[in-house]
Amino acid sequence: MTRAKTAVMPNDSFKYSRSLPVPEVTTMxxxxxxxxxxxxxxxxxxIAEIKSMIAKDYELSDQAKKELDDAxxxxxxDYISQExxxxxxxxx
Numbered sequence: 464m465t466r467a468k469t470a471v472m473p474n475d476s477f478k479y480s481r482s483l484p485v486p487e488v489t490t491m492x493x494x495x496x497x498x499x500x501x502x503x504x505x506x507x508x509x510i511a512e513i514k515s516m517i518a519k520d521y522e523l524s525d526q527a528k529k530e531l532d533d534a535x536x537x538x539x540x541d542y543i544s545q546e547x548x549x550x551x552x553x554x555x
Contacts, residue, residue: 523531
């Protein structure tokens with residue numbers, strides 16, 4: 464007995480990564496194992512790229528450091544509440 468080389472397509476809410484090609488779906492709602500394999504390979508590549516982005520050491524610019532330092536020095540009493548801001552902007 465030979466097994467068919469197809470897998471049942473998940474429900475319609477299944478979404479593919481934007482970098483993956485849309486698989487060719489037969490009218491039976493199946494895709495080949497080869498296509499599933501290719502999709503997994505694309506996902507592995509995408510994950511590797513994301514991991515390399517996360518692993519990079521980023522540093523704040525001098526401007527950002529200065530703004531952060533100024534914000535930390537500002538007393539909390541100088542800030543306005545969310546409610547006050549909403550009243551100001553939603554009165555229009």
